[in-house]
Structure formats: structure tokens, C-alpha cells
Amino acid sequence: YIAAAFPSACGKTNLAMLVPTIPGWTAETIGDDICWMKFGDDGRLYAINPEAGFFGVAPGTSHATNHNAMETLHANCIYTNTALTDDGDVWWEGMTDTPPASATDWLGEPWTPDSDGPAAHPNARFTAPASQCPSIADEWEDPAGVPISAILFGGRRRTTVPLVTEAFDWEHGVFLGSTMASEKTAAASDQKGTMRFDPMAMLPFCGYNYADYFAHWLTIGKATDPNQLPKIFFVNWFRRDADGRFLWPGFGENSRVLKWIFERVDGESDAVDTAIGRLPTPAAIDTEGLDIDEADLQTLLDVDAEGWRASIPEIREHFARFGDKLPAQLQVALDTLEARLGAD
Template structure:
């Protein structure tokens, strides 16, 4: 998600994305009270399977030389391969375990977490300022969820505290929803649970303290994006990849005060007319689903959200429980 976003090639005419980094941002306040970020890493460390010319052309260009590949498959001519790298798999490979592999094999040729490591300077979209120690001013922070249901394509938080709450309840479906029953959710607050080396309650508190450290007008706006909403047939409703630039355009316009949004129970969500959908083959009903907020479905998730927050015990900041109560009121 992060790597594809950082190296995105917009489908919208006149728009350009430049890459500063794809993973870690170290942020500190500048003299003007705004947050500035640097990329402390010299390169990219990305998941290989699923990376292709369609999903991330710039990543493939970045790994053409001076790169390290781990747990990928080997072709007969000594090159590397992973699932989705090409439309058709080679007729024969040595898989990541060192065994012969063909398209008829039962297991994947590359490990699902196979990786590539490449110098950032080789990326075609690398920004000229990517090593500037002054950093880049941060206008918005996007939390990326993976929800098949309920979570709209993009949601703007009401304010900083509400955005921290949204980050704290990020989840994916652990089990599919049966008729009239909410699926079991796997919570991954801020997509940081596997990476946070201390109590997540203290992590939430740190985010809240950042919101109190400067004037609210200096803070980045917080957004929640979800490219993974699915239809009844299990297919993704949003095309993703370069088309995500349409959502980024709306976010930029929200920062500039020129784009509309609707206040919903969970945050501010655009109407289809607020998004630039020119040239996109997507029907009105699909867009309505992508931008919908079902209050009844969200109300049904409240017990799981409550249990998730309870799991942090006494370290959970009271502000997040207050936000949950406010969400319940808005849901009616």
C-alpha cells in the first residue's frame, strides 16, 4: 500500500507524484508550527509478489540494478520472478525453497513476503528534495485500511482527535459477514500493531499530544482511505493504482477549501460529484456504494470496537473512549 502510493503515476492529466520515501517518515515541528518530515532510509524495501508494471511501474524501474531480492523464484536464465510480475508464469522456475517449480505446482514460486531492496535514487519519481534535511511540510496524513465493507473510499476526520480515533480502530474482515451478521474484525490500529515496540495505549497518547503541541490550523488534516471495498460478488469496486490520484485530488482540494464533503456519522465523505471521475468507467450505483455510510452496519460493529479499545486497559487514553461515545450518538 505505502510503496504503491509513494510511487503512484496519476491517471489525471496535469498531475504528478514525486517520491520522498515509501516507508518511514520522521517528523518534527518547524519554526512555523507545522510538521516537517524526512525519509531516514536510503532505499526501498518492498513486498515483491503483486508488484508489476500495472501495480507499480516505478518500483520495477527502481530494481533494474544494484538491488537485492530475497525469497523470490529464479528463472532458467538466472533472472528473478514472483507472482504477478508477468501475465504468464515461466514454464519452469526454481522456487524460493530451491525446488523445481512449474505453473502446475501447488505452492507459490516466491514466498508471499518475498522482498526487493533498491536504492531510492534509482526511482524515476524520486523528488529532488528527497534528502533535504529541512524536510517536507506535511499537509495531510492518510491512514490506509483494508475493509471489504462499511468503510468508504475516503473519509476526512472532523478534527485531529477524531482522526486519531479513526486510526485507532482500523481493521480488516477476519471472517465474511453472513446474512444479517457482522463479520469478525481483525483490528490493526494505524496499521502499526506489528511494528510498535511499546504499549499501543501510549502510542495513541503520543498522537493526541502531537495534536496539542501546535495550533490546530498548523496540523495536517487526517484522512482514512480504503481502496478495498468489495461488491456482493467479491470483486473490488474501485480500480485503485493510478486511479487513486482522483482521491488524492479531492484531498488536495479539501486542504485548499475548494471541494465539498458530506458530514456523516464517521466523518466527512465526498459525494460522487465532488470527485473528478472524468474518463473513469464506473457506474453511479458502484460510486454510491463506495461512498456510502451505513449507520446500522456501523452500529453493529460498536461492540467489537469497544472490545478492541478495552484490550488496551488502563493505558487507553480516555479521549478515545469519549470519541466512541460520540460516534454512538451520531449513529443514533
């Protein structure tokens, strides 16, 4: 079982309802949004999904990008700010290859493909019962929860951040989570495309001092045998080249990254220690049957030392917001990162 924290519109629902492209692999869904974790008697972290359903971003959701989500939406759903087709159905951008000839847009105005604005609001939503999801796991409502083997942090980054990075240890993983930055999306409601720090993807939800939240994560790491803690990884499905082309196909192909993560959890795959964390070699990612350029894969797994060095002042400014309350371990981790990058 894995848990993942991404900012809104960065692929949480797609990951939770993943249809693996690796032959013989299946994935089941516990939830796509909130997970509450506590220690079990065996010292491992167990997670439950406290929600009854899904509240997903509709635009971009289709049978090609998230088949299980589309199959969930057949009944008992609430649609917010989508378009309404002439025959009484809903529609949003990316749902089908061909848009309807006419519809009523999210503002209640007549719409055609020639209209200036989108038919659905970029943050249009669907609300659906989890019980209708084809991939829902039998244990999704088990009050005991499920044991978490890996925690994934991630965001939407065009440059710098590799496809997947393993933290050196729990403390380093907390540092990675505390420095998460992502391009703003429609779900953030302002300045789409610009960068903002969103530690642990909790910026809209953290109801107390973030520095205390970081300290809580660090305390969790000391509460059990380190070998019982989930491994922490940082993923980025959204790297692009200079022309804006995505380097990684994403969606179901992300199962190939999860395979490496599971192998790392089981001690069955090698990794290379770098300044920013542990990275897979290109050969460690299962690309059988995947049409990807070797140079693109190498770029996805390289350390952009120059880009990381350029981010150090931004991270220092981010940390400065928390003043004396910032846990000293995180400042040390930043200094260590800067020193490692200087050595490269």
C-alpha cells in the first residue's frame, strides 16, 4: 500500500485509480484524497480513508486518462460547473476527442467549439460514491486501516525535479516534503502556471503553524523502529523539454515507477546515491513495451545540479517564513544539499 500527497490537479485521482500497463499487474483503490495514519501494534503506520467518495477535477478526465473514474460516474453523482449537452448529459474538455456541436457552458450560456471560453470551468468537479469505483479495494472501509509501505510526495514541475527520487531516510523525506513546490493549477484559482511552495500538499489545509507540522512529521520518525517506517519518495510526472513536450507519458505508465518503488521497498532494486537523493538508473525502470526515447529517460533521471543550485535561495526564503520555529534538522538538510551540489 502506498500513500501520496500531491497538490490539487496533479494526479492524485489518476494514481489512486491507476490501470497498470505492466502485464500481470493490477491496482486497487483505497481512496483518492485524504488518508489518516496512525501506528499499529506492530510499529507500522496504518492508513484509513475517512471519506465516502471522490471529489475529482473533471477536465482532462477521460477513458484514456482514467478509465476507472469514468466507470465510477455512471450514476449517483453531482457535477459542478461542467457543461450540459443538448441531450442532458455532462461534458468537459478532454472527456472526448470530439466536443459536442453545441452545449450549455458552466455559466449557463450557449456554447459551441468556436466559442471563446471553455465549456466547463477548469476546476469543474465530479462527486461520486467510492463504492461505485471498479477498482475499489475490499478493505477500503476497514477501520483498522492498511499498512503503508511508501509515501510519495510530488508536484507539477517542468524542469529540475527527476521522475522519481528516494529519500535517504525519514528525516530527508520530511525535508523533501517541506520543500515541495509546484506550478499552480486551475484548482489553486490564481496565477496558473507560476510556482508556489506547497509543503506536503497541505498549503490550503494546514490549520496551524507549518513549522510545527514539520516538527510533528520529524517526531513521527522517532516513534518507531526506522525499518518499520514507510520509505519516502518524490515523483514528478510532468517534466517537459524545451519545446514544452512531456518527457514521460504518465497515467497508466506511472505503474513502471511504482514497480521500482515497490522493488526498493523490498530491497530488490539498486539505486544511485546523488546530491538530492537516491535515483534509479535508466535500466532499473521497466520500459518493456514502452515507446520512450533513451535520451528522454536519461533526462528524467539526471540530477540538474545547476537547476537545483538555483533553487537553494528560493528554499531559504521559503524556510525564512517560519523563523525560529523551523526545525533545525530541516535547515541542516538544506545546508547539506547545498554542500553536496557544490561538490558535484
